[in-house]
Amino acid sequence: MKVAMVMPMAPESAIADVMSQAIPGLRSNWDLEIWCPTEESYRSCSVPLRPYAEANTDVVNALAAFDLVVYVLGDSPWHSRILPLAHSLPGLVVLHDASLTNLVRFVAIEGNDLEALVERVELERGPELAGILRSASPPGGAAEWLRFCAEVPLDDVAAEGSLGAVVHSVWHARRVDGLTLGHVTVAPLPVPSPHIGFESNERASSSALISELPDDALLLVTVGAANANRRIDLLLEAIAKDPVLTENVHLWAVGPATEDARAELGGLARTLGLQNQFAMTGRVTDSLLQEILARADIAAALRDPVLEGQSASVLTQLISGTPVVVFDHAHYAELPDDVAIKVDPQDALEGVRVALRILVDDGADRGRRGDRAREYVRESRSGAKYAEALLEAGELALAAKPIAYLNADLGSRLRRLGLNREPMFVNAVTDLAFDLFDLG
Amino acid sequence: MRVIIASTSVPHIDGGGRLIARWTAEAMRDAGHEVEEFYLPFPTEPRPSLAAMVGLRATPFAGSGDRLIAIRWPAHVLRHENKATWFIHHYRQLFDLWDSPYRGVPANAEGIAYREALRRIDNQGLGESRDVFTNSLIVRDRVRTYNGLDPEPLFPPIGGDISRFHTDCYGDFIFYPSRITPIKRQFLAVQAMRYTKTPVRLVIAGKPDSALFGKEIRDYIREYSLQDRVDLLGWLHEDVKVDLLSRCLALAYLPLDEDSYGYPSLEASHSAKPIVTLSDSGGALEFVRDGQEGLIAEPNPRNLALAFDRLYEDKEEAERMGTQSYARRAELKIAWPHVINRLLGEDQ
Numbered sequence: 001m002k003v004a005m006v007m008p009m010a011p012e013s014a015i016a017d018v019m020s021q022a023i024p025g026l027r028s029n030w031d032l033e034i035w036c037p038t039e040e041s042y043r044s045c046s047v048p049l050r051p052y053a054e055a056n057t058d059v060v061n062a063l064a065a066f067d068l069v070v071y072v073l074g075d076s077p078w079h080s081r082i083l084p085l086a087h088s089l090p091g092l093v094v095l096h097d098a099s100l101t102n103l104v105r106f107v108a109i110e111g112n113d114l115e116a117l118v119e120r121v122e123l124e125r126g127p128e129l130a131g132i133l134r135s136a137s138p139p140g141g142a143a144e145w146l147r148f149c150a151e152v153p154l155d156d157v158a159a160e161g162s163l164g165a166v167v168h169s170v171w172h173a174r175r176v177d178g179l180t181l182g183h184v185t186v187a188p189l190p191v192p193s194p195h196i197g198f199e200s201n202e203r204a205s206s207s208a209l210i211s212e213l214p215d216d217a218l219l220l221v222t223v224g225a226a227n228a229n230r231r232i233d234l235l236l237e238a239i240a241k242d243p244v245l246t247e248n249v250h251l252w253a254v255g256p257a258t259e260d261a262r263a264e265l266g267g268l269a270r271t272l273g274l275q276n277q278f279a280m281t282g283r284v285t286d287s288l289l290q291e292i293l294a295r296a297d298i299a300a301a302l303r304d305p306v307l308e309g310q311s312a313s314v315l316t317q318l319i320s321g322t323p324v325v326v327f328d329h330a331h332y333a334e335l336p337d338d339v340a341i342k343v344d345p346q347d348a349l350e351g352v353r354v355a356l357r358i359l360v361d362d363g364a365d366r367g368r369r370g371d372r373a374r375e376y377v378r379e380s381r382s383g384a385k386y387a388e389a390l391l392e393a394g395e396l397a398l399a400a401k402p403i404a405y406l407n408a409d410l411g412s413r414l415r416r417l418g419l420n421r422e423p424m425f426v427n428a429v430t431d432l433a434f435d436l437f438d439l440g
Numbered sequence: 441m442r443v444i445i446a447s448t449s450v451p452h453i454d455g456g457g458r459l460i461a462r463w464t465a466e467a468m469r470d471a472g473h474e475v476e477e478f479y480l481p482f483p484t485e486p487r488p489s490l491a492a493m494v495g496l497r498a499t500p501f502a503g504s505g506d507r508l509i510a511i512r513w514p515a516h517v518l519r520h521e522n523k524a525t526w527f528i529h530h531y532r533q534l535f536d537l538w539d540s541p542y543r544g545v546p547a548n549a550e551g552i553a554y555r556e557a558l559r560r561i562d563n564q565g566l567g568e569s570r571d572v573f574t575n576s577l578i579v580r581d582r583v584r585t586y587n588g589l590d591p592e593p594l595f596p597p598i599g600g601d602i603s604r605f606h607t608d609c610y611g612d613f614i615f616y617p618s619r620i621t622p623i624k625r626q627f628l629a630v631q632a633m634r635y636t637k638t639p640v641r642l643v644i645a646g647k648p649d650s651a652l653f654g655k656e657i658r659d660y661i662r663e664y665s666l667q668d669r670v671d672l673l674g675w676l677h678e679d680v681k682v683d684l685l686s687r688c689l690a691l692a693y694l695p696l697d698e699d700s701y702g703y704p705s706l707e708a709s710h711s712a713k714p715i716v717t718l719s720d721s722g723g724a725l726e727f728v729r730d731g732q733e734g735l736i737a738e739p740n741p742r743n744l745a746l747a748f749d750r751l752y753e754d755k756e757e758a759e760r761m762g763t764q765s766y767a768r769r770a771e772l773k774i775a776w777p778h779v780i781n782r783l784l785g786e787d788q
Contacts, residue, residue: 402490402554405487410491433494
């Protein structure tokens with residue numbers, strides 16, 4: 001079977017890293033090519049690589065010659081030249097993020113189509129949310145925008161007409177169910193490689209942090225961009241609330257941060273008297289990240305709201321043998337109980353404090369959980385396992401092609417007749433199609 | 441009774457599927473019923489068939505007429521409270537021709553999905569029919585296999601004024617009147633003429649489906665200098681065809697795995713002519729028993745040539761088989777009164 005997988009191939013793309021892990025397994029079953037938006041450089045690839053500059057008709061026509069096209073989508077500009085292709089030529093979509101609001105909005109702006117998107121959201125969700133989509137600047141700032149992205153994920157727009165979807169958690173699958181014409185497959189996201197591609201931006205001060213950390217300090221890390229939904233503030237408050245934690249725990253936020261976030265969180269740490277125990281490393285190199293994780297005693301991933309379909313950073317923390325504290329919601333709730341300590345988000349502060357105390361007080365339990373975490377990831381995650389799931393999803397996507405054709409043909413016929421916005425006709429046609437093709 | 445006969449058609453393509461509907465309507469009118477015929481255009485390719493199916497299902501027949509008789513696939517998806525289906529074939533490319541060059545969809549999950557979608561639709565359309573008939577034992581068996589239903593075989597008679605058929609003589613030529621297309625294997629009949637040892641001749645009549653196939657046959661005739669032994673007549677007026685039937689030695693009907701015995705077989709029967717067919721021809725084997733109503737040859741030119749020669753050499757035997765061919769229709773209840781009764785839900 002001839003398959004084209006359209007994905008970013010920039011060395012710095014974390015999604016490219018995990019997708020690339022599946023390529024050996026995919027190429028042994030598929031006649032596979034990777035199509036990618038042009039970049040300055042590309043990661044190495046064992047199958048033919050076809051960079052393209054623009055998502056235009058020529059590319060669509062070339063992709064149409066394949067039996068199946070797999071589109072890899074995440075909520076970042078890496079994917080802005082991929083989404084238009086997915087809309088032009090239905091294929092299997094791999095959704096890395098539960099919210100694709102930024103991507104869909106960006107692509108709509110690029111295509112001079114923002115007003116149509118806003119109109120759609122207004123029809124479905126009301127004028128207030130439509131207004132936020134138009135401006136992308138809600139009154140509450142960045143935190144409110146993240147909440148908006150969670151509430152209006154626009155994944156229905158991204159998956160529209162697709163032959164199936166691959167997601168990385170059962171939670172995400174439930175959200176996506178019904179948005180695609182085909183099947184939703186839950187695939188086990190592999191652990192990001194130890195060396196993704198960040199080797200050129202090392203911050204010397206971050207490297208020095210490790211050597212300056214007291215030997216007996218318990219290092220709590222949270223890995224990833226220091227966004228408003230990472231709840232670093234909550235970790236600081238939980239530490240400050242408990243004298244044992246205050247005495248023993250150092251908190252590092254590992255990942256890029258804006259100056260505003262640095263100022264805000266630094267100010268909070270000072271207010272709480274934790275300025276000497278709190279550090280924001282900024283973006284770190286792959287090797288430094290591995291050093292930090294090797295030194296870390298506890299990890300925390302307290303995303304709220306949850307915008308990604310699975311947490312690659314949690315997997316990275318788990319494979320390093322670090323027990324992790326998470327909220328008991330979204331895909332985090334699917335982690336085994338002996339691997340992660342799950343905190344009720346409704347009782348977040350006290351829950352996080354208690355969870356940290358359990359791990360701080362009982363070094364043996366911490367060690368057991370760390371070992372189990374590593375074991376869990378090794379058993380359940382690999383490029384080969386991921387490829388197996390993608391292959392199965394590919395078969396299911398092929399099986400959805402007839403229904404996709406039916407959808408396209410009925411849609412174009414209604415459009416030609418000018419009836420595509422007449423509910424009576426649309427309902428009559430869809431009722432018949434549902435009845436005949438068992439689409440319910 | 442007010443009867444709706446609904447069938448599908450491909451515009452400007454005439455064939456058995458259209459004839460069976462037209463002749464059924466005529467026979468019912470002759471029997472005193474009020475009949476309206478509907479021939480609904482339907483595409484032949486898998487993809488457009490799906491959307492067209494939705495359109496067909498939306499056609500508002502419900503509440504009209506006392507009985508709807510659905511004939512050519514997929515007329516059985518039409519909705520009517522008193523529907524009978526005379527099922528004459530599946531969407532063959534996706535079922536019995538799946539393992540043949542005629543499949544028409546990829547042999548992967550996509551093709552299987554097409555087949556499963558249509559299987560489900562067939563089950564629905566047949567399942568909601570008050571009565572389901574097939575035009576042959578083969579199609580009955582396929583419905584059993586693919587749909588788990590057990591329909592009643594109901595063999596279609598020939599229509600119009602059958603008194604036009606007669607028997608003049610058992611001449612020196614084998615007559616093959618049919619649409620000229622690879623699946624009917626006229627080419628095999630021409631190839632057989634290279635191996636005949638008697639002066640038997642072959643007369644082929646019909647319109648080629650594709651100019652290419654017609655050219656292939658003509659080129660072959662020329663290449664092997666068969667011009668004096670094989671006549672390629674093209675489409676014939678009905679009177680000319682009836683005349684050739686009355687004078688031929690036998691009729692050849694050589695389709696590959698066809699659904700039913702085919703109207704040429706019945707025309708031979710009405711003309712009291714033996715029928716030469718092949719062991720893999722399908723429905724014709726329900727009508728022809730080897731040595732009784734005709735001869736059944738293996739599907740290769742030499743074996744077919746032997747059959748042609750045998751009939752030429754023993755015209756008395758040919759006449760005897762022709763007589764049995766004539767009587768075979770009564771044995772199989774191939775008669776309009778029986779067919780009409782069954783289609784209208786009356787007693788057997």
